[in-house]
Amino acid sequence: MRFILLGPPGAGKGTQAAVIKDKYSIAHVSTGDILRENVKKGTSLGQEAKSFMDSGKLVPDQLIIAMVRDRLKDMDCAKGFLLDGFPRTVSQAEALDHLISNLGVNLDAVILLDVPDDVVIERLSGRRICRRCGTIFHVNFNPSADGSLCDRCGGEIYQRDDDREEVIRNRLKVYYEQTSPLIEYYEKKSLLKKVDASESSDTVLTMIESLVSR
Numbered sequence: 001m002r003f004i005l006l007g008p009p010g011a012g013k014g015t016q017a018a019v020i021k022d023k024y025s026i027a028h029v030s031t032g033d034i035l036r037e038n039v040k041k042g043t044s045l046g047q048e049a050k051s052f053m054d055s056g057k058l059v060p061d062q063l064i065i066a067m068v069r070d071r072l073k074d075m076d077c078a079k080g081f082l083l084d085g086f087p088r089t090v091s092q093a094e095a096l097d098h099l100i101s102n103l104g105v106n107l108d109a110v111i112l113l114d115v116p117d118d119v120v121i122e123r124l125s126g127r128r129i130c131r132r133c134g135t136i137f138h139v140n141f142n143p144s145a146d147g148s149l150c151d152r153c154g155g156e157i158y159q160r161d162d163d164r165e166e167v168i169r170n171r172l173k174v175y176y177e178q179t180s181p182l183i184e185y186y187e188k189k190s191l192l193k194k195v196d197a198s199e200s201s202d203t204v205l206t207m208i209e210s211l212v213s214r
Ligand code: AP5
Pocket: 007, 008, 009, 010, 011, 012, 013, 014, 015, 016, 031, 032, 033, 035, 052, 053, 054, 056, 057, 058, 059, 060, 064, 084, 085, 086, 087, 088, 092, 123, 124, 126, 127, 128, 136, 137, 138, 139, 141, 142, 162, 171, 197, 198, 199, 200, 201, 202, 204
């Protein structure tokens, strides 16, 4: 199984990916998570990426493409992978076509998680994440029992720097300008499948599973 979860910030890509990767034993490749890990470790990639991420802009294509090229060579990707947050520009999608053909594999589907902007803002402004294990919570829709500690590992729960409303609005603008052209790109390749991601997480998962396991 090899597919892309496409959609605006806050559509639920990370939430769905966390369940799917365990259920189907495939690799979850999240460019946002890899970048945040690099920022945390203070690598040169992290230092270069940080200012773009903090303002909600896209990190330059050449950095992202090199990062994904390396990640797809990892052993855990051999059984299949789910791409979350990549590609995000037409150049990245074209680079992915080359990477995938060099690996001798095909993409099964591109799942578009479709949600209106007001839902995005409500979801992202209430999102909280565990600093230790990365579990995603929401203050209203999926709160942790304690409120400040993770239910799964007891780690500290925090709010991402780019989940402030003005940055969320910029991320949405960037999505419409630079990422939404991928809808047509993948429609032309007959890979695009659309899901109403404003439904509950369980319903969205069922819809995704019905599309990728056909
Ligand atoms: P990235 O980390 O990829 O952020 P994003 O695409 O903006 O997506 P999010 O992680 O914000 O949202 P999500 O769809 O995963 O939603 P989630 O499941 O958490 O990228 C961050 C930055 O890195 C970018 O701005 C850019 O600078 C850089 N970057 C990354 N990739 C790049 C690339 N390829 N090229 C260039 N730059 C790149 O859900 C959100 C909230 O909603 C959670 O609280 C969750 O609990 C809740 N929720 C989820 N689903 C539901 C539901 N069905 N019902 C109710 N609540 C729900």
